[in-house]
Amino acid sequence: xxIRRAEERDLAAVGRxxxxxxxxxxxxxxLRFMAPRENTEEGxxxxxxxxxxxxxxxxxxxxQAGQVVGYVYAGxxxxxxxxxREEAGFIHDVYVDETARRLGxxxxxxxxxxxxxxxxxxxxxxxxTAAPNDxxxxxxxxxxxxxxxxEMTRETRPAVRRPGRASAAGPGxx
Numbered sequence: 001x002x003i004r005r006a007e008e009r010d011l012a013a014v015g016r017x018x019x020x021x022x023x024x025x026x027x028x029x030x031l032r033f034m035a036p037r038e039n040t041e042e043g044x045x046x047x048x049x050x051x052x053x054x055x056x057x058x059x060x061x062x063x064q065a066g067q068v069v070g071y072v073y074a075g076x077x078x079x080x081x082x083x084x085r086e087e088a089g090f091i092h093d094v095y096v097d098e099t100a101r102r103l104g105x106x107x108x109x110x111x112x113x114x115x116x117x118x119x120x121x122x123x124x125x126x127x128x129t130a131a132p133n134d135x136x137x138x139x140x141x142x143x144x145x146x147x148x149x150x151e152m153t154r155e156t157r158p159a160v161r162r163p164g165r166a167s168a169a170g171p172g173x174x
Contacts, residue, residue: 001105003112006052006059006071013068014061015045021095028130032153048073056120060112062096062105070096072109076120089117091127094136106139 006014019040025033037043048071051057056076061068073093079086091113096105117125127145129136 001103001108002063003060003108004063006048006061008049008052010061010068010071011045011049012041014048014059014071015041015043017068017071017095017097018044018048018093020097021093024133025130028132029153031155033130051075058113058116060109060116062100062109064100064105069100070094070105070109072106072113074113074117074125076117076122077126085126087122089114089120089122089125091125094127107143110139110143 019036022034022040022044023036026035048059051073052059054075057073058075059071059073062070071093072091074089074091077088077090091110094106094109094113096109114125125145126148127140128151129140
């Protein structure tokens, strides 16, 4: 397993992985997360390609037998009065192909990002994870991340109920 900085030649593979991440999040909550599009893979590859040249940003890939099987996208976020936090490292994405899971790939990617952020003086690392993503939450907790904020989302107008979809509210919750 080789963990290295992503290069232009990796963008198609990282775009495919990023598109899977987007699709998984959309399945968790289609009202909160972006919907996949016809060209999601290319769009994600394009976006991460713009990030490769940014100061304060890093994309690492995990390569196994010459194939990219995972990536992490991290960066330095400035102090934010809006979020009530000091400057911090931020893990934006981490994704590992299903065929390479449970082999320590995500841990190695996250530790590479953590080392990169520490070398740049970041005192802490922040990340978000989708509420239903239990496997990711367990991984992050095992690596020392703690719960600090709960994001809650509400549409400005009640969503139209789709046939066969239960309401989030239970009986008597109104």
